[in-house]
Amino acid sequence: MKNCSLRLTLMLGILLFALVATCSAEPLAKVAIFPNGDGLAEFLDTIDDSRITPVYPGEEWADSVILVVPLHDDCAVSVYRAVLDDDFRPVPDRDALIVDGPVGWGVPYWSLVPEGAPGTIVVLTDGEGKEHTWEPAFSGEDGSLITDSNFVPFDEFS
Secondary structure, three states: OOOHHHHHHHHHHHHHHHHHHHHHHOOOOOEEEEOOHHHOHHHHOOOOOEEEEEEEEEOOOEEEEEEEEEEOOOEEEEEEEEEEEOOOOOEEEEEEEEEEEEOEEEEEEEEEOOOOOOHHHHHHOOOOEEEEEEEOOOOOOOOOOOOOOOOOOOOOOO
């Protein structure tokens, strides 16, 4: 009985540690969106833009500039067109690179940001070579930019 109790305690400790490590992970990038490009120049004046590439021009249908800035110097940002895999999940089309930046640099690019299926996928590659993805999209509920724990709005994490 003691042995079983010890194993259970150890398993719960490991599970709790894994949960805390996952929940307390720091964001990897800050993101912002500028419909019609409005406010981008003014925004760049408020941050250190010395390591942000020039704005990548978009297709004629592009209606917003998306800015992705890694929070770690060993991360690189690449942007691909989105396609659906066999399970109808959006994935980067590796044959359709839109733009990529030098390691540690932010990337602004023009795109059409939908409320539904994403048109682009941002791939952030960390210093260990692990890829983290984000599909820029607007919420159909309140129109805000949908983010996650790895890609956070500038105003949430300064």
